[in-house]
């Protein structure tokens with residue numbers, strides 16, 4: 254099995270001004286294999302979101318290394334990390350950061366507008382992704398007019414716009430009911446099987462964790478089990 258992401262004794266310390274500091278992640282060494290779904294469980298405050306932001310190149314470790322396909326990305330410049338992140342990684346966050354006044358299509362088109370794609374082409378692709386997630390009848394609705402589960406799917410469609418190889422999801426089921434969580438999991442499973450997408454998901458939800466192929470559990474910033 255190919256390893257896509259590997260962390261080596263990674264630490265993240267937040268300094269809140271001396272003497273207060275929080276070791277949010279303490280010496281995590283994990284391996285994320287390609288084309289499977291890896292779950293990260295653990296209680297609130299145990300470091301799951303922080304670990305995802307290290308793996309997703311959103312933040313640099315205080316100590317230790319993050320490798321993607323054997324390149325040590327934790328050591329590279331912010332410009333390179335940003336480009337890598339934009340081209341290869343998709344994110345589904347707890348807070349969805351959608352723009353309520355824009356339509357579903359306009360929200361989903363945004364990541365493509367940051368590349369040199371034309372607006373027409375970006376919106377065509379956005380409609381395709383939204384329709385694939387069962388939102389073909391809501392393309393021109395403003396996000397403010399959509400239900401929580403529909404907004405969640407808009408956010409997923411947006412995370413897929415640049416056809417990422419790695420998808421990082423933080424509590425993807427937190428704002429949707431069980432039936433929609435099952436739909437979401439089935440959609441992700443299809444993409445993993447069809448496109449060899451690599452998914453990393455942090456969650457409290459036993460339904461989500463039970464459906465992962467592999468599981469890490471965090472406690473107090475440390476990885477407990479594999």
Ligand SMILES: Nc1ncnc2c1ncn2[C@@H]1O[C@H](COP(=O)(O)OP(=O)(O)OP(=O)(O)O)[C@@H](O)[C@H]1O
Nearest residue numbers: 267275276277295296297298299300301302303304
């Ligand atoms: N930006 C920050 N500045 C200071 N401390 C932070 C910051 N982000 C997180 N922390 C602290 O790091 C610890 C781990 O937080 P993290 O968000 O990674 O936990 P989590 O496992 O994702 O929790 P939850 O399940 O509630 O989302 C917490 O104690 C938190 O207070």
Ligand SMILES: [Mg+2]
Nearest residue numbers: 301302303423
């Ligand atoms: Mg979290």
